[in-house]
Amino acid sequence: MATAAPSPLTRKLSAFVALSEAELSVLARLHGRRRSFLAGQDMAHQGQSGQAAYILSAGWVCSYKIQPDGTRQIVDFQVPGDFLGLRSVLLRASDHSFEPVMDILAAEVLTSDLLDAFTQTPRLATAILWAASRDEAMVVEHLVGIGRRDAEARMAHFLLELASRLALVGLGSKEGYACPLTQYHLADALGLSAVHVNRVLRQLREAGLVTFRDGQVTIHDYRGLVDLAEFDPAYLDQTGPLLR
Amino acid sequence: MATAAPSPLTRKLSAFVALSEAELSVLARLHGRRRSFLAGQDMAHQGQSGQAAYILSAGWVCSYKIQPDGTRQIVDFQVPGDFLGLRSVLLRASDHSFEPVMDILAAEVLTSDLLDAFTQTPRLATAILWAASRDEAMVVEHLVGIGRRDAEARMAHFLLELASRLALVGLGSKEGYACPLTQYHLADALGLSAVHVNRVLRQLREAGLVTFRDGQVTIHDYRGLVDLAEFDPAYLDQTGPLLR
């Protein structure tokens, strides 16, 4: 049987752990129940307790929280290779919602399948917990950004983080990447108004740093962006395989 | 042997799980290695990989991240009954630092002890994971607050969250609590300047809602504060025992 192209999750975990044949096949089996969701239609509502998690294989999702006054704060974006609702499987009801930014493809993972995989292949468990821990570090970094960076640095940092994450699954590079987000998504993620997002993007463009246009992020001056954002990717922990 | 007063952690977990004698004794054994730390002296530095976690039994700690430009963002505070560095034990090196806000008392927990406790008493494991998950929900709520609430609501929300958390371990009530934080701590936690923190506290005081003074938070109008902050404690998940 011909080997299919590795899933984004496989690519991501392989950067952290050198996976054996057996582990790769367990991972492949986790991708069995494929489902698709439409852009803009919520996958899980605030407070709902579902027992399924998903592995995102194509498309982007955002996880967010709506406030009583109607404003929205996007906590994180999920890109291919990311888990969705992993926490609510292992622990308890998630208290935020998921919305596909575009039509997506995901593999449904039942709690039991996941636990089986964990007991069968402890190294795979380690790798998945690494990914979960990395997700959490990204939320913390997000908090730091909103609390202590001005709009320009915040935007620059955000775009750079996405570049790193996408490069890890082969969907972009230091030169740029495809990005389906609207300026409203950016506003809700960065704690800014959509109007100001527009202005900040213009500043970055006119400074010759990045262009965000037509669903494409083009990085003109990587070094300059890193300096502006004071971007230190240590928290992403993607320096190379840690387990052999 | 006379039963000592329950530790704050025991009080907290008991609100979530009705613990058996055996579970209580495992929990008590986890509190064996007592240590103390001095106010202002870092317990773990950014990027350091330590294999020990702590259970805080007295005093407050803050976990924070320093940026290249010297500004600090406090991610969370730990109060008695909270874990410290639990994540870095189970997963990998934490990437933020811990600093006691005052002199503290903590129990050191080795990875092996924790794993033993988990295998011996699965229900205790569930309870501890509940606490970890709750900590994470608090970080998310913190993110939402900084991103989408103005300074007044942010402060009100923060003070209310602390009231709830402290009440759970018997260190306060809806009327108020002892709070060792300086206005600089509040500023670094809420993403504000210390000067503005001072002004906001004055507004809240003059509106007859709360007084923050001399290490004491006094809530004059609980209902009014909740309304101002749009405080919905659902994310704290302390509605009562879930497991019997």
Add this chain to the structure above:
DNA sequence: CGAAACGTTGAATGGTTTCAACAAGAGTGG
């Protein structure tokens, strides 16, 4: 064609920061 979603820009407003100065208490050493 009309509506809806997204992007763009200007002007006015306002929340927050910065700078500066001062007050009060705690700890220190002469």
Add this chain to the structure above:
DNA sequence: CCACTCTTGTTGAAACCATTCAACGTTTCG
């Protein structure tokens, strides 16, 4: 004991970053 410093709290004025309101352009889609 007193001067001294350090930390924390307090307040005013000016400057600034970001929001809000409003208007308009563009594209997509039914």
